[in-house]
Amino acid sequence: xSTQLPASISEETVNEISAERDEPDWLxxxxxxxxxxxxxxxxxxVIETPGRRWTNLEDLDYESIVDPLDQRDETERVSAEGxxxxxxxxxxxxxxxxxxxxxxxxxxxxxxxxxxxxxxxFTTGTVIYVPEGVDAEDVKVRAEMNxxxxxxxTLVVAEDNSSATILERISNxxxxxxxxxxxxxxxxxxGENAYVQYGSLQNLDEDxxxxxxxxxxxxxxxxxxxxxxxxxxxxxxxxxxxxxxxDSSETKIVGAFFGHDDQHFDINARVWHNGEHTTxxxxxxxxxxxxxxxxxxxxxxxxxEAWDTSSxxxxxxxxxxxxxxxxxxxxxxIHNHDTEASHSATVGQVDAEDLFYMTSRAISPNxxxxxxVEGFFVPVLEEVEVDELRDDIDDLIVARLD
Amino acid sequence: MATLELKNLQxxxxxxxxxxxxxxxxxxxNGEIHAxxxxxxxxxxxxxxVIAGHPAYEVTGGSVRLxxxxxxxxxxxxxxxxxxxxxxxxxxxxxxxxALGIFLAFQYPAEIEGxxxxxxxxxxxxxxxxxxxxxxEDEDEEGADAEDDSGYDTSPMEGPADDGDVGVAEFQQLLKxxxxxxxxxxxxAERYLNAGFSGGEKKQNEVLQAAILEPSIAxxxxxxxxxxxxxxxxxxxxxxxxxxxxGTGILQITHYQRILDYVEPDHVHVMLDGKIAKSGxxxxxxxxxxxxxxxxxxxxxxxA
Numbered sequence: 254x255s256t257q258l259p260a261s262i263s264e265e266t267v268n269e270i271s272a273e274r275d276e277p278d279w280l281x282x283x284x285x286x287x288x289x290x291x292x293x294x295x296x297x298x299v300i301e302t303p304g305r306r307w308t309n310l311e312d313l314d315y316e317s318i319v320d321p322l323d324q325r326d327e328t329e330r331v332s333a334e335g336x337x338x339x340x341x342x343x344x345x346x347x348x349x350x351x352x353x354x355x356x357x358x359x360x361x362x363x364x365x366x367x368x369x370x371x372x373x374x375f376t377t378g379t380v381i382y383v384p385e386g387v388d389a390e391d392v393k394v395r396a397e398m399n400x401x402x403x404x405x406x407t408l409v410v411a412e413d414n415s416s417a418t419i420l421e422r423i424s425n426x427x428x429x430x431x432x433x434x435x436x437x438x439x440x441x442x443x444g445e446n447a448y449v450q451y452g453s454l455q456n457l458d459e460d461x462x463x464x465x466x467x468x469x470x471x472x473x474x475x476x477x478x479x480x481x482x483x484x485x486x487x488x489x490x491x492x493x494x495x496x497x498x499x500d501s502s503e504t505k506i507v508g509a510f511f512g513h514d515d516q517h518f519d520i521n522a523r524v525w526h527n528g529e530h531t532t533x534x535x536x537x538x539x540x541x542x543x544x545x546x547x548x549x550x551x552x553x554x555x556x557x558e559a560w561d562t563s564s565x566x567x568x569x570x571x572x573x574x575x576x577x578x579x580x581x582x583x584x585x586x587i588h589n590h591d592t593e594a595s596h597s598a599t600v601g602q603v604d605a606e607d608l609f610y611m612t613s614r615a616i617s618p619n620x621x622x623x624x625x626v627e628g629f630f631v632p633v634l635e636e637v638e639v640d641e642l643r644d645d646i647d648d649l650i651v652a653r654l655d
Numbered sequence: 656m657a658t659l660e661l662k663n664l665q666x667x668x669x670x671x672x673x674x675x676x677x678x679x680x681x682x683x684x685n686g687e688i689h690a691x692x693x694x695x696x697x698x699x700x701x702x703x704x705v706i707a708g709h710p711a712y713e714v715t716g717g718s719v720r721l722x723x724x725x726x727x728x729x730x731x732x733x734x735x736x737x738x739x740x741x742x743x744x745x746x747x748x749x750x751x752x753x754a755l756g757i758f759l760a761f762q763y764p765a766e767i768e769g770x771x772x773x774x775x776x777x778x779x780x781x782x783x784x785x786x787x788x789x790x791x792e793d794e795d796e797e798g799a800d801a802e803d804d805s806g807y808d809t810s811p812m813e814g815p816a817d818d819g820d821v822g823v824a825e826f827q828q829l830l831k832x833x834x835x836x837x838x839x840x841x842x843x844a845e846r847y848l849n850a851g852f853s854g855g856e857k858k859q860n861e862v863l864q865a866a867i868l869e870p871s872i873a874x875x876x877x878x879x880x881x882x883x884x885x886x887x888x889x890x891x892x893x894x895x896x897x898x899x900x901x902g903t904g905i906l907q908i909t910h911y912q913r914i915l916d917y918v919e920p921d922h923v924h925v926m927l928d929g930k931i932a933k934s935g936x937x938x939x940x941x942x943x944x945x946x947x948x949x950x951x952x953x954x955x956x957x958x959a
Contacts, residue, residue: 605710610765611775613707614864615753615783624778628769628847 258291259316266321267373274342274376279353287362287372294366297466297490299519300548300582307548307580308490308519310367313462318402318434324376325399327426336389336417337382341406344380352380355410359440359496360468367464367490371404371436378406381419385412385444391639392419397426398457402434409451411475413444420642421453424485425461432487433461441469441477445499452480452642455489456649459516463489473499473528480637481520481537483510484649488517495524497531497559508537509633509646511653512545512577522566523552526559526592535566538633540626541577542653549581553596557588566596571603571629573622623654656724657685657756657871657904659706664717665929666705675701677929678717685727685871685904688894690915690940692908693926694948699908700762702926703876706906707759708749719744721755727871730784733791754786756871760861760878762908767848772860775848776867777826781819783868833866836896838889854881862893865903872904873897879914891917912944925951 267288271281299308332338337348344352362372377396383389396405411417423437435457441449449469457463463486469477479493495504506522524533535551553564570579581598603625611621630650637643659682666676675698683689691699705712706719722741744752767775821829830844837859849857858878865873878890895918897903907918915923915937923939924931925948932955933939943951 604765607765607767609707609709609749610761610767611779612749613753613759613761614775614779614868615750615786616779617750617782617786618748620778620782621750624770624775625767628767631769631847 259319262288262319262321262370262374264288270321270374270376274345276345277349277353280345280356283357283362284373287369290363290369291366291373294363294369297365297367297492300550300580302580307546308488308517310490313434314432315434318432318462319374320401321374323400324403326377326396326403326405327399328377328379328394328396330379331391331393333389333392333417335384335387336392337380338392338394339380339382341378341380344382348380348382351382351410352408355408355440355442357440359442359470360438360466364466367436368438368466371406371438371464375404375406375436375438377403378408381407381409381417383409383411383415383417383447385415387415389415389417391641392417393639393641394420395422397424398433398435398461399426399429401429401431404436405438407437407439409439409441409449411441411443411447411449414446415444416448418450418638419452420639421451422456422642422645423454424456425458428458431460433458435461435463435486437463437465439465439467443470443472443475443477445472446474447472448476450478450480450638452482452637452639454482454484454642454645454649456485459485459487459514461486463491465490466492466494468492468494468496469504470496471499471502471504474501475499476503478505478636479507480633480642481506481508482646483508483518483520484646484653486516488519490519492521492523494522495533496527497525497533498527500528501530502528503532505534505536505636507633507636508539509630510539510547511650512539512547513542513653514545515543516545518545518547520547521550524554524564526553526555526562526564529558529560531559532563533565535568536632536636537568538630539570539579540573540629541570541579542573544574544576546578548579549598551583551596551598553585553594555587555589555592555594559589560591562589562592562594564592564594568598569629570600571626572600573603573626626654627651657727658722659683659757659872659904659906660718660720660722661702661706662718662720664702664705664719665715666701666712667715669711669713675712675929676705679926679929679931681906681924681931683872683904683906685902686898687922688898688905688907688918688920690907690909690920690923691926692910692923692940692943697926698929699926700876703759703874703906703908706744706874707757708744708747708752714745721757721872723755723871727756728791731787731791733788735791739791750782750786751790753868754783754790758865758868758870758873760858760865760873760875762876762880764849764857764861766850766852768850770848771845772848773827773830773844776830776864777819777821777823779864780821780826780867784820829867833863836866837863837893839863855883855886858882858890859886859893862890865897866893869901870903872906874906874908876908877910878907879909879911887914888917894918912940915940927952927955
């Protein structure tokens with residue numbers, strides 16, 4: 254890997270971060286292994302079209318945007334009856350075996366350069382533990398980033414027959430000058446017949462570079478639903494992934510983004526059908542204004558043993574400006590013929606006939622356009638189970654339209 | 656007493672320059688029902704769209720004028736001069752034309768996901784009331800309100816929080832009454848605008864919108880096509896109610912005599928090659944039904 258490692262990131266740094274938290278040895282070792290793997294690891298792959306590489310993660314100046322020993326955040330956690338919603342340090346004290354068993358079990362810390370960097374340096378995060386049979390509604394994690402860089406790791410463990418609806422909101426507290434970097438890894442482990450909806454809303458300041466990889470492992474009859482809302486940041490690279498390992502498991506990956514000015518969104522949704530009778534539905538809707546850019550990759554991978562698979566994917570990007578740019582690449586890889594699948598992506602503008610229809614009813618062109626844009630996001634909003642998250646996403650969309 | 660007057664109206668497709676309207680003359684007064692008939696491609700739909708201000712057409716000559724009476728503007732809380740009662744529609748945006756009382760029922764209404772009927776219609780009614788006030792305000796007062804149209808600021812599922820002139824509860828009552836009149840299921844109110852509606856439901860919805868917006872002049876573009884007999888009767892009742900209760904002038908574009916049995920026209924016009932070729936009473940429609948358009952063409956071209 255050619256990326257220059259900032260001098261401040263060393264074994265010494267990692268030891269210090271781990272010691273400060275009084276971490277068990279296994280976690281320190283995991284961090285150190287991730288650190289030493291950085292040299293070998295690649296950046297996440299990005300979409301390339303002729304003459305163009307859409308997202309240049311290599312070009313980020315990690316030297317100036319990563320300051321591992323100055324990570325500050327303020328995170329508010331709202332639990333639900335019967336569930337544990339704990340900051341990472343408390344979770345390590347109270348449930349050491351649970352954390353050790355599952356940490357890094359869904360996302361290999363050494364998946365790529367950025368996951369390894371995140372694992373080596375994370376100082377904040379949440380463990381959400383939903384014991385067998387517990388229904389945890391409206392779990393909330395509201396995080397504010399208050400430093401130049403912040404690395405976070407969230408682990409959700411939902412045991413057999415449990416369910417959880419979770420809201421995660423990321424924004425900035427006090428303003429910090431200059432470019433910043435936020436890294437957010439989320440892992441979801443499910444037991445048999447567990448249900449998890451993980452809804453995330455990223456509304457970081459527009460000089461923050463944002464990397465997130467969220468990945469779930471669905472057991473037999475389990476469902477993992479993702480809501481991924483991206484409004485803020487200067488650049489976001491987001492990977493939302495589900496492995497349907499258990500028979501009859503299901504997933505929805507629902508995304509919404511709304512870019513303006515020169516924001517850049519690199520949005521990825523991926524599902525692996527490994528068990529039999531599995532179902533996936535990938536729906537992403539994005540709007541771009543001004544000079545904003547988006548690139549989307551969606552992958553449905555149907556494994557050799559994935560009999561009776563249903564897999565659907567739709568991505569739609571709406572451009573409000575002639576200067577915005579979008580590229581989309583929906584991919585369907587089928588190794589088992591017993592599959593019903595569809596995939597599509599569209600990029601378009603506000604429909605002139607729709608606008609005329611609305612203005613012919615006395616609605617002003619501006620209001621008509623705003624109604625159409627809000628309406629465009631409704632299929633996404635309808636999926637959100639935590640009311641606060643739905644309202645927050647809608648409010649931010651409306652605020653951006655004015 | 657409102658009058659819509661088309662004089663020597665000429666228009667072409669903006670993109671290709673293809674000439675469609677070659678001098679249309681037509682006058683519709685409120686309370687009157689006009690049927691506009693003619694073969695495909697003769698310019699009927701284009702006439703409707705040009706009246707409403709569709710951006711795909713460019714007007715190359717003639718005029719479209721709307722003259723309102725004092726009674727038409729009784730709702731407006733501003734002093735109105737005689738001169739303010741006549742409007743050259745071609746100078747106005749589609750939403751301004753609608754605010755003055757022009758309504759176009761679309762042949763193919765747009766399907767709009769994510770915007771509920773109830774929200775859309777209340778938004779439209781309030782927009783119409785607002786826009787009317789603005790249009791009649793003195794020029795120098797206009798600046799203050801010019802930036803005032805971004806007031807839409809909440810969920811499309813719940814409707815705007817700022818109540819507008821007609822609040823949510825009041826509007827729901829109004830909508831319920833109008834839907835009953837058209838024999839429409841209440842559930843329509845919460846559905847997305849035309850999304851997944853059958854052809855007939857869409858047409859019913861167009862008439863419902865007219866009933867709510869109470870236009871001075873309604874142009875109905877093939878409101879009768881694709882309707883079964885029950886729905887045709889519902890729709891016809893709605894159109895007659897517009898005329899009888901609100902005094903709306905109706906310009907109804909149709910291919911078929913069938914709807915004219917229920918909505919009896921005062922005047923029938925035949926359009927050929929972008930012009931009104933012949934006008935007459937209700938009996939003209941029956942003749943057309945029996946004989947087709949060729950005889951009109953022959954008559955017109957022989958006379959010429």
